[in-house]
Amino acid sequence: MLIGGIEAGGTKIVCAVGDRSGEIKAKQSISTRDPDETLQEVKAFFSDYELESLGVGSFGPINLNKNSDTYGMILNTPKTAWKHFDLLGRLQQDFRIPIFIDTDVNAACLSEYRHGAGKDVNSCLYITVGTGIGAGLVQEGRTFQGRTHPEMGHVIVPQHPDDTFPGVCPYHGNCLEGMASGPAIEKRHGRKGHLLADDVNVWEIEAHYLAHAIASYTLILSPERIILGGGVMKQDVLFPLVRQKVFGLVNDYVDMGNMNEFIVTPELGDEQGVKGAIALTVSEK
Amino acid sequence: MLIGGIEAGGTKIVCAVGDRSGEIKAKQSISTRDPDETLQEVKAFFSDYELESLGVGSFGPINLNKNSDTYGMILNTPKTAWKHFDLLGRLQQDFRIPIFIDTDVNAACLSEYRHGAGKDVNSCLYITVGTGIGAGLVQEGRTFQGRTHPEMGHVIVPQHPDDTFPGVCPYHGNCLEGMASGPAIEKRHGRKGHLLADDVNVWEIEAHYLAHAIASYTLILSPERIILGGGVMKQDVLFPLVRQKVFGLVNDYVDMGNMNEFIVTPELGDEQGVKGAIALTVSEK
Numbered sequence: 001m002l003i004g005g006i007e008a009g010g011t012k013i014v015c016a017v018g019d020r021s022g023e024i025k026a027k028q029s030i031s032t033r034d035p036d037e038t039l040q041e042v043k044a045f046f047s048d049y050e051l052e053s054l055g056v057g058s059f060g061p062i063n064l065n066k067n068s069d070t071y072g073m074i075l076n077t078p079k080t081a082w083k084h085f086d087l088l089g090r091l092q093q094d095f096r097i098p099i100f101i102d103t104d105v106n107a108a109c110l111s112e113y114r115h116g117a118g119k120d121v122n123s124c125l126y127i128t129v130g131t132g133i134g135a136g137l138v139q140e141g142r143t144f145q146g147r148t149h150p151e152m153g154h155v156i157v158p159q160h161p162d163d164t165f166p167g168v169c170p171y172h173g174n175c176l177e178g179m180a181s182g183p184a185i186e187k188r189h190g191r192k193g194h195l196l197a198d199d200v201n202v203w204e205i206e207a208h209y210l211a212h213a214i215a216s217y218t219l220i221l222s223p224e225r226i227i228l229g230g231g232v233m234k235q236d237v238l239f240p241l242v243r244q245k246v247f248g249l250v251n252d253y254v255d256m257g258n259m260n261e262f263i264v265t266p267e268l269g270d271e272q273g274v275k276g277a278i279a280l281t282v283s284e285k
Numbered sequence: 286m287l288i289g290g291i292e293a294g295g296t297k298i299v300c301a302v303g304d305r306s307g308e309i310k311a312k313q314s315i316s317t318r319d320p321d322e323t324l325q326e327v328k329a330f331f332s333d334y335e336l337e338s339l340g341v342g343s344f345g346p347i348n349l350n351k352n353s354d355t356y357g358m359i360l361n362t363p364k365t366a367w368k369h370f371d372l373l374g375r376l377q378q379d380f381r382i383p384i385f386i387d388t389d390v391n392a393a394c395l396s397e398y399r400h401g402a403g404k405d406v407n408s409c410l411y412i413t414v415g416t417g418i419g420a421g422l423v424q425e426g427r428t429f430q431g432r433t434h435p436e437m438g439h440v441i442v443p444q445h446p447d448d449t450f451p452g453v454c455p456y457h458g459n460c461l462e463g464m465a466s467g468p469a470i471e472k473r474h475g476r477k478g479h480l481l482a483d484d485v486n487v488w489e490i491e492a493h494y495l496a497h498a499i500a501s502y503t504l505i506l507s508p509e510r511i512i513l514g515g516g517v518m519k520q521d522v523l524f525p526l527v528r529q530k531v532f533g534l535v536n537d538y539v540d541m542g543n544m545n546e547f548i549v550t551p552e553l554g555d556e557q558g559v560k561g562a563i564a565l566t567v568s569e570k
């Protein structure tokens with residue numbers, strides 16, 4: 001039987017049809033416009049297939065509290081056409097099959113856990129460092145969900161001694177996202193990250209903030225592996241710097257094993273999102 | 286049917302017999318000496334009862350990785366007679382009934398979740414602020430377990446602007462436990478905490494560190510309630526200070542509800558530990 005996967009992002013929605021093993025049979029990318037127009041196109045794509053179930057990894061914030069009346073509804077978002085849009089309700093009406101919905105980062109994490117960089121471990125944390133910073137956790141085979149979905153990107157991080165930048169987060173200023181997201185790098189240094197590749201100081205500061213947050217995640221969540229993705233992590237130099245700083249901060253208090261295997265790059269590339277969405281519908285690894 | 290509960294601490298081991306509802310029928314406190322002598326006394330206490338199963342909330346560090354050869358074994362501890370002692374193995378030999386083992390803080394958290402300050406919520410975090418600082422999480426009815434048990438008490442916290450104290454943690458210096466445990470207060474101010482009740486500055490600094498860690502826990506774990514126990518939290522003045530600072534740090538980014546219901550005192554007193562140990566053996570709330 002076939003399974004549908006939807007990676008719902010703010011600029012594009014990727015739809016795919018696959019099977020339980022994670023193999024993708026067909027895929028289409030749809031640009032995100034207003035909900036009705038966009039979801040009609042989504043429905044049209046899937047109409048050629050007989051689906052058993054549908055998984056959705058969605059941009060947020062989205063209500064994922066199953067006990068709530070507004071479960072599956074998009075919350076406050078700058079994309080006004082989507083604000084308070086009942087995404088799950090609309091999809092249930094369009095498809096009438098079981099639908100599994102989670103955050104985009106949880107789906108990405110589950111994808112890497114099942115098919116990618118987390119294949120050989122029992123738990124992993126996926127962190128994306130891009131326009132924003134978000135994270136998803138897979139623990140005992142399932143994505144982790146609190147009262148609301150965690151907002152790990154907004155933990156407060158101690159200022160780097162050589163850094164006077166106040167941060168860009170409208171809520172916190174100097175939280176991790178405020179200090180280490182792509183826009184934070186651009187604002188601090190006056191140029192986009194990919195143009196700063198040769199400036200070692202930029203990545204020293206960036207690694208400081210990432211490492212402090214990752215040390216906290218490690219002590220609080222104790223994942224077996226941490227996968228770092230997103231545009232900013234294309235700067236390969238960050239990996240050894242972050243590993244070294246996390247090791248220093250945790251200081252052998254908990255066993256992280258070999259740091260090259262503890263903090264790694266993602267493995268799934270473009271299909272990470274839809275494979276994760278499909279994986280949400282399948283319970284075994 | 287009856288259930289046995291053991292709260293295994295470094296100075297005393299409390300044994301109790303109860304039922305699935307959490308009611309305690311009999312209880313005995315045994316002082317912790319070397320393993321063999323102590324556990325003979327434990328066995329003698331329970332020999333009067335026919336037990337269905339046994340739950341154990343243990344001091345640590347203890348190996349709780351079920352896939353490990355040394356599952357249930359005490360790890361490196363200053364109590365040398367207990368170092369590398371196979372606690373679970375010995376209890377299995379003595380009792381030959383199903384045994385459920387977890388950390389003392391996870392058992393305490395489960396206890397409050399089932400019978401105390403977390404009765405009406407779906408997830409809660411229990412933090413003890415005493416000689417050390419530790420935390421346990423209950424999520425979807427179960428205690429949370431990573432690769433190793435989390436060491437949340439050791440997250441790095443930003444220095445209070447008026448505080449030059451370097452911290453007492455031998456691993457990290459200025460982690461939460463290093464800055465805010467009972468011994469940290471005593472070393473910083475030259476007197477034990479209970480003698481400092483009138484010094485507002487002491488509790489302002491203490492609340493700063495606790496609030497930073499709690500803001501991180503909130504963003505990372507998203508619990509529905511946070512319960513603060515342990516000797517240091519006997520200073521009631523800490524509760525309003527911590528609530529106010531956590532509210533300011535999270536800055537409405539995630540909904541914590543009413544702060545007086547979000548950060549609360551424990552409700553179970555002396556029987557928290559054994560009730561939690563018994564609760565480990567029962568799967569429903």
Ligand SMILES: Nc1ncnc2c1ncn2[C@@H]1O[C@H](COP(=O)(O)OP(=O)(O)O)[C@@H](O)[C@H]1O
Pocket residue numbers: 128129130131132181182183186192193194195229230231232233234235
């Ligand atoms: N090679 C690079 N080096 C450093 N930063 C980069 C690089 N590529 C993209 N970025 C930054 O990453 C951010 C975009 O992140 P990305 O993960 O690609 O998308 P999004 O987070 O919007 O889904 C931008 O702020 C961009 O400047």
Ligand SMILES: Nc1ncnc2c1ncn2[C@@H]1O[C@H](COP(=O)(O)OP(=O)(O)O)[C@@H](O)[C@H]1O
Pocket residue numbers: 413414415416417466467468471477478479480514515516517518519520
């Ligand atoms: N009323 C109090 N005010 C402040 N600190 C206290 C108070 N009572 C105990 N403490 C401190 O709490 C620590 C003991 O914590 P407790 O939770 O009672 O035991 P333990 O952590 O060893 O199990 C000691 O450092 C002690 O100084």
Ligand SMILES: [Zn+2]
Pocket residue numbers: 153154155169170171172173175176177178
């Ligand atoms: Zn923020």
Ligand SMILES: [Zn+2]
Pocket residue numbers: 438439440454455456457458460461462463
């Ligand atoms: Zn420490």
